[in-house]
Amino acid sequence: MSTRTYAYQNDYARELAAAAEAKGEARGEARGEARGEARGEARALLKVLGSRGVEVPQMAWDRIANCGDLAQLDRWLGRAALVTTVDELFDEPTAG
Template sequence: MTTTARYEYHSELFRELAAKHEEQGEARGEARGEARAILTVLDGRGVTIPAEARERILACTDLAQLDTWLRRAVNATTVDDVLGA
């Protein structure tokens, strides 16, 4: 069994930077998951997803926008229904 000890920074500045870096990583991961959910819903509905639209969805890091797109994807028949193009 392997355990990983988390390093505790002695400097307040480094603790703040490490915390900020961790939060940014979590936000990127959440955005990536939302984007994949949108693509999964569209695929499940049989909607064709052009490469440009797929890239736009996967590149988005705005969680509010991704949430809007995911809600639209539930009833979408085209990618334009989701992206509002």
């Protein structure tokens, strides 16, 4: 039994493997960029709250830091300049 790694035997197989690898890399990069953007939004949100003197309990800090929803983080960041408590931040405004 050979311990060598299998070498693709034809050009088509090599092209398929290269395309699959490129697609996987692109997906990984996109996920990494989205996570990085979410972390940046969360840091900005926590900084705004802190600079305004809004107390951020650990449970709220964790909720913000672990949120991966950019739209939600953006809504919270928009409200961060107006709220006086994190409870107000997390309360969804009612339409009307």
